Amino acid sequence: MSDFSIDKNPIVIGAGPAGLSIGACLKRAGIQSIILEQSDKVGSAWHRHYDRLHLHTDKKNSELPYAPFPREYPRYISRTQLIEYLETYAGKLQLDIRFYQQVLSACYENEQWKIQTQDKLYRSPILVIAAGYTREPNIPNWPGQNSFTGRVIHSSQYKNGEPFKGERILVVGFGNSGGEIAIDLWEHGAHPSLSVRNAVNVIPRELFGIPILSIGIVQGRMPPKLADAINAPILRAVIGDLTKYGFRKLPYGPATQIRQDKHIPLIDIGTMKLIQESYVTIHPGVKEFTADGVIFMDGKQAQFDAVILATGYRPQVNAFLHGASNTHDEAGTPSSSGRETSMPGLYFCGYYVSPTGMLREIGIEAMQISAAIAKNKT
Numbered sequence: 001m002s003d004f005s006i007d008k009n010p011i012v013i014g015a016g017p018a019g020l021s022i023g024a025c026l027k028r029a030g031i032q033s034i035i036l037e038q039s040d041k042v043g044s045a046w047h048r049h050y051d052r053l054h055l056h057t058d059k060k061n062s063e064l065p066y067a068p069f070p071r072e073y074p075r076y077i078s079r080t081q082l083i084e085y086l087e088t089y090a091g092k093l094q095l096d097i098r099f100y101q102q103v104l105s106a107c108y109e110n111e112q113w114k115i116q117t118q119d120k121l122y123r124s125p126i127l128v129i130a131a132g133y134t135r136e137p138n139i140p141n142w143p144g145q146n147s148f149t150g151r152v153i154h155s156s157q158y159k160n161g162e163p164f165k166g167e168r169i170l171v172v173g174f175g176n177s178g179g180e181i182a183i184d185l186w187e188h189g190a191h192p193s194l195s196v197r198n199a200v201n202v203i204p205r206e207l208f209g210i211p212i213l214s215i216g217i218v219q220g221r222m223p224p225k226l227a228d229a230i231n232a233p234i235l236r237a238v239i240g241d242l243t244k245y246g247f248r249k250l251p252y253g254p255a256t257q258i259r260q261d262k263h264i265p266l267i268d269i270g271t272m273k274l275i276q277e278s279y280v281t282i283h284p285g286v287k288e289f290t291a292d293g294v295i296f297m298d299g300k301q302a303q304f305d306a307v308i309l310a311t312g313y314r315p316q317v318n319a320f321l322h323g324a325s326n327t328h329d330e331a332g333t334p335s336s337s338g339r340e341t342s343m344p345g346l347y348f349c350g351y352y353v354s355p356t357g358m359l360r361e362i363g364i365e366a367m368q369i370s371a372a373i374a375k376n377k378t
């Protein structure tokens with residue numbers, strides 16, 4: 001096992017949008033970083049996501065520092081276009097990325113971060129963790145699940161609706177992945193249902209041709225209650241009465257929900273129309289599984305051939321970050337992002353679920369972090 005003495009080069013964990021942005025911003029500041037990536041490619045998560053995926057955020061508000069998207073890309077770019085963009089970004093900037101370097105442990109000792117991968121030990125006074133908010137799938141477990149004879153997969157394993165043609169599919173979760181997977185299943189001839197546990201808000205991707213994100217950025221300066229009061233009649237006209245379709249409506253609007261609950265409402269790209277036209281059925285939360293389906297919280301039972309868990313992800317930085325428990329909660333979710341933590345030289349990037357889009361936030365955080373590192377160096 002070789003020991004790399006890196007001198008003062010910052011180490012960055014992860015070559016997704018956040019790690020690449022950090023590398024780019026540091027390079028602009030004249031600092032060469034070393035990016036450790038467990039896979040063999042940049043943006044590896046985007047290679048695994050489902051085929052239909054397009055960004056829900058518009059391209060102007062999704063670009064990384066110093067690199068606009070190509071002019072010919074559409075307003076909402078596809079998964080493959082994002083991959084192409086990330087590869088060009090890393091290549092043009094000649095970032096020093098070390099592939100097949102999975103960080104197994106990072107701890108602070110003798111005023112240095114000791115970062116151990118499967119075959120190398122790196123040392124640096126500065127460590128930026130950009131390993132992804134969606135590092136590990138969140139997979140709940142219900143009573144009776146083992147007796148279910150159909151397939152159960154997490155949304156991270158879903159590629160497209162082809163294998164589910166003609167089948168009754170339950171999608172658990174009403175986030176943006178769940179909403180789009182329901183559309184994809186229907187487009188492939190499956191019969192999707194959605195299990196929605198909590199009360200919800202739904203917002204359109206655009207209002208009067210303006211991306212909802214741009215409206216959110218402008219309204220971000222207002223008190224959320226005021227923004228919700230202004231938006232309520234427009235949303236009612238555009239989205240309709242959610243309770244008519246089996247949803248419970250949150251007693252407060254999307255702006256308050258994002259600020260208070262740190263939860264992004266469904267950005268509708270066509271799911272609501274399928275629900276309104278009864279192509280997608282809404283059910284409450286799952287109570288338990290049976291051999292051929294599930295029982296819902298309202299006691300009703302339904303049969304399904306497969307269940308897709310669009311139940312989100314967890315960052316779980318505690319899987320490799322040791323001795324820094326004051327920087328994250330018990331589940332391994334960092335308590336700050338975009339600035340130096342309470343541990344010397346330790347930064348997280350990409351861990352704030354932002355109302356104005358995570359890619360946009362990643363760019364802002366990367367600039368803040370690189371400025372702080374450059375300042376501390378001088």
Ligand SMILES: Cc1cc2nc3c(=O)[nH]c(=O)nc-3n(C[C@H](O)[C@H](O)[C@H](O)COP(=O)(O)OP(=O)(O)OC[C@H]3O[C@@H](n4cnc5c(N)ncnc54)[C@H](O)[C@@H]3O)c2cc1C
Pocket residue numbers: 013014015016017018019036037038039042043044045046049053054055056057062101102103104130131132133134135177320349350357358359360362
């Ligand atoms: C389905 C989906 C759709 C999304 N759509 C949008 C959208 O439309 N707009 C938007 O703004 N945001 C969106 N996001 C949120 C966010 O922008 C993306 O998740 C984005 O990829 C985050 O970038 P990241 O670099 O923080 O994390 P990731 O892209 O997850 O990259 C992290 C990298 O770290 C590597 N890594 C992890 N652990 C280790 C380790 N121990 N050692 C070494 N390497 C490691 C991983 O292999 C990976 O390459 C979406 C997220 C998902 C899941």
